[in-house]
Every structure is written in structure tokens, then in C-alpha cells.
Amino acid sequence: MTPEARVAAAIDLIDLWLGGANAEQALTHWARRNRYAGSKDRAAIRDHVFDAIRCRRSFAALGGAETGRGLMIGALTAAGCDPGEVFTGQGYAPAPLAPGEGEARAMSEAERLDCPDWLVAPLKDALGADFAPVMEALRHRAPVFLRVNLARTDRAQAREALAEEGIVATPHPLSPTALEVTEGARRVAQSRAYQSGLVELQDVASQAVVDLLGVTPGMRVLDYCAGGGGKSLALAALGAAVSAHDSEPRRMADLPARAARAGVEIDRLAPGAARGGHDLVFADAPCSGSGAWRRAPQGKWDLTLERLDELCRIQAGILNEIVPFVAPGGGLAYATCSLLARENQAQITAFHARHPGWKTVAERQFTPLDGGDGFYVAHLTRLEK
Incomplete structure (x- = not known):
């Protein structure tokens, strides 16, 4: 699939989510119906969809509409890309931009930080000065963390086992059992280190x-x-x-x-x-x-x-x-x-x-x-x- 075709697929899936569908289920059903899509295509489309969900309000403001199309226009704008270069209507690309489509508007603090309006006050009460940086962090994908299984190995040996399969993981200071995966995260679940119980996928704060x-x-x-x-x-x-x-x-x-x-x-x-x-x-x-x-x-x-x-x-x-x-x-x-x-x-x-x-x-x-x-x-x- 071309990058433009991936954006078009993401638009349809985001519209399903906005209509009340579960995003994970929509992605699974899409993959079953479109078996020509390779693993890289599915991963890219998934990333588009979940980035749009995380940044629903800001992408809608940047893209001019709270629709799948508007959110993907906003996503491209946020990434510093020209949406017109993707929305060409050629091949499987989304239809060209209409005059005035995708014009950004001014955003409130809640929109800029992708926070529901009703939660701004209680989150500010709980987080104080950390409100804005925490909400900004929640707009982005989470790191991938592993827990080293001390019943089978230690952190140094687990890192070596992962490295043998091209997975780079570094110790994280928040927990003595934690490794943050910096390369090869998509290979973890199929790795020997994971399959043999040396490591488990688990967030570092959970550890x-x-x-x-x-x-x-x-x-x-x-x-x-x-x-x-x-x-x-x-x-x-x-x-x-x-x-x-x-x-x-x-x-x-x-x-x-x-x-x-x-x-x-x-x-x-x-x-x-x-x-x-x-x-x-x-x-x-x-x-x-x-x-x-x-x-x-x-x-x-x-x-x-x-x-x-x-x-x-x-x-x-x-x-x-x-x-x-x-x-x-x-x-x-x-x-x-x-x-x-x-x-x-x-x-x-x-x-x-x-x-x-x-x-x-x-x-x-x-x-x-x-x-x-x-x-x-x-x-x-x-x-x-």
C-alpha cells in the first residue's frame, strides 16, 4: 500500500470509531477483509488511527473538522506535512482538498492538550503544575517496557538474550526489573527471550x-x-x-x-x-x-x-x-x-x-x-x- 492509501484506510477506520465502534475491533475486521495489506501496512494504519484518537481535539482543530478526514488532515499538519500532497485523489489517495478545507482555528488549552473539558479542573487539582506536561505526554505513544523475570534470569542476561534477536533494551531507573525497548519492539512477542519467560511486557510504573x-x-x-x-x-x-x-x-x-x-x-x-x-x-x-x-x-x-x-x-x-x-x-x-x-x-x-x-x-x-x-x-x- 502507498502512504496515501494507508491514510485513506485510516480515515475510514477513524470514522467508524467516531461513530461508536471499538477501534481495536475495527482494525481487526479491516485486516481480515483486506488480506492484501502487509504487516507494515497494518502497523502504519494502526499508528494513524491511535494517534488520531490520542489527539482527537487538537487534530480536529488543525484539520477543520471532527471527522476521519479532518483528523488525518490535522495529523499531517501537526507533523509539519502539507496535506495537499497526500490528499490528491490519485490512485487510492483521499480526494483532493476542497477550497478552505483544513483551515486551522485557534485552540483552547483543553483542545491543545487533548483533554475533555470536564476533566480539566479535577486533573489540575490532582497534578498542579504538572498538568500541562502530563497531558502533553498522554498525547503521544507510550514507550515499550519489559519486566525481567527474576525467577529465571537477571537484567543483564535478559538484555543479552534480547540483543541476540536484534532487540535493544536499556535499564530504566524506576524499577530494578525494568527494561525500556528502544529498537525492535514489534519483535518482542515472537522472541525467544519472551517465549521462554525471561521477560514479560509490563509498564515500568506497574513494576x-x-x-x-x-x-x-x-x-x-x-x-x-x-x-x-x-x-x-x-x-x-x-x-x-x-x-x-x-x-x-x-x-x-x-x-x-x-x-x-x-x-x-x-x-x-x-x-x-x-x-x-x-x-x-x-x-x-x-x-x-x-x-x-x-x-x-x-x-x-x-x-x-x-x-x-x-x-x-x-x-x-x-x-x-x-x-x-x-x-x-x-x-x-x-x-x-x-x-x-x-x-x-x-x-x-x-x-x-x-x-x-x-x-x-x-x-x-x-x-x-x-x-x-x-x-x-x-x-x-x-x-x-
Whole structure:
């Protein structure tokens, strides 16, 4: 496919997304219908689509319309290209620009930073002076990070194994297990290092959250909102005896295969099967995902105040649920991939009001300025009587 044909395909897919379709599903269906498109074509079209989703408001302002065509005109303009050189109508290129089409207009701060208007105030309250640089970071693709599986190797050996297959990865200071992939990221999933369990794809801030929990070999840990199990695997690699639980067990369907590849054991629990006696109960709770908008940008535009209210109720309920599962002398940890104080510090403050017998021993808010996704984590222990 020519670069112009890729832009034309992206326009159609962006229009589907703007009409309510899931972007990932639209891309998958497009690839099945257009098998002539090679892997490089699919990757380029995917990049166009997700760049447009991340920068929906600014690209629309630059391109003159919130349509697939307008967003791609805006994308080319933002990249310093002349849209008229792509929109020629020749071959499979998009139709030529009409007179006046693509004329940029002045942007508000929220448009320039691609932030929904209603979230500007709460994000400014949470981020302070970091609001603009964090939102700017969320307009761009996330780096690719790997977690070195300490149950099988160390960071130096993992780098060597990746380098043998042309994948360049450098240590990241936010976590002692983290590698940032700087070359060959698209080859990681098929590499021997990945297939043999030496490394796992995991954001660096997600790894740093686990580091903060102070897990030691032999600890009994309950990962209460395990999802796909990325943090369960990281906890098990540190020598913990991990039980994984999720309210929707299907999310953990791949965990046995992942654990086998990593060389660790994880006990999957059915809903309602969790019991007490754990040295640490960890809840990476459902949240807005605002810290991970560059990885899942559709969530930025799907989030509503009503949904945020619902998520906050769910988070408070989970915090209440996990208290009985903590053994005497044990700890409780709460995390989200959110930047919003309502989901983070405010939840812990409210928890202390409901459960006065606990104290916070560690707390941290990560933002994309630290290198990875935005994450919040608080580690609590019971007060001694």
C-alpha cells in the first residue's frame, strides 16, 4: 500500500470509531477483509488511527473538522506535512482538498492538550503544575517496557538474550526489573527471550508499584483484582506464594499458561473463594485508566462523570471487602492506574475514616513524567493494639 492509501484506510477506520465502534475491533475486521495489506501496512494504519484518537481535539482543530478526514488532515499538519500532497485523489489517495478545507482555528488549552473539558479542573487539582506536561505526554505513544523475570534470569542476561534477536533494551531507573525497548519492539512477542519467560511486557510504573510493596520470599499474597495477572506474575517472581482472584474469572484465562512460561506457580481463586490469612492483600482496582490514556486512548473520550462516580463506589467497596482477608500483622495495598485524586488519595482518606485501625506506611503517585503510565499506590498496615 502507498502512504496515501494507508491514510485513506485510516480515515475510514477513524470514522467508524467516531461513530461508536471499538477501534481495536475495527482494525481487526479491516485486516481480515483486506488480506492484501502487509504487516507494515497494518502497523502504519494502526499508528494513524491511535494517534488520531490520542489527539482527537487538537487534530480536529488543525484539520477543520471532527471527522476521519479532518483528523488525518490535522495529523499531517501537526507533523509539519502539507496535506495537499497526500490528499490528491490519485490512485487510492483521499480526494483532493476542497477550497478552505483544513483551515486551522485557534485552540483552547483543553483542545491543545487533548483533554475533555470536564476533566480539566479535577486533573489540575490532582497534578498542579504538572498538568500541562502530563497531558502533553498522554498525547503521544507510550514507550515499550519489559519486566525481567527474576525467577529465571537477571537484567543483564535478559538484555543479552534480547540483543541476540536484534532487540535493544536499556535499564530504566524506576524499577530494578525494568527494561525500556528502544529498537525492535514489534519483535518482542515472537522472541525467544519472551517465549521462554525471561521477560514479560509490563509498564515500568506497574513494576514500580510492586517494588513498593516490600514483598519477600514466602509471603502469602492475595492479588484480589488480578485481571490478566501481570502483577501476580511479578509478585510470584519475587518468591511470594500468590493467589489470584478476579470478579470476572475469564480475565485470568491466560494466567496458567503465562505462569508456566514464567516458571512460577499461581493459585487461581473463584469469585467468593478468597479467605483470610494473607500477609499482603493487593487490590489493583478498576479505575478510569486516566494514567494509561496513551496506551488506551479511547478511554479518555468514553469516560463520563456518571461512570467515574460508579468506579469510585466500586473502589470503596473493594477496599471494604479485602480487610477480612489480611492476616494479623499483615498489610493491605491499593492501586489504580489513575491520575485523579478522587480515585486515589481521597479513597484512602475515606478508608481511614471507615477503618480507623489502619495506617498508611507508603504512598506514591506516578505520572508519565516518571517514564511510564500514571499509577497510584498506597500500602497500609493495621495499627498495633
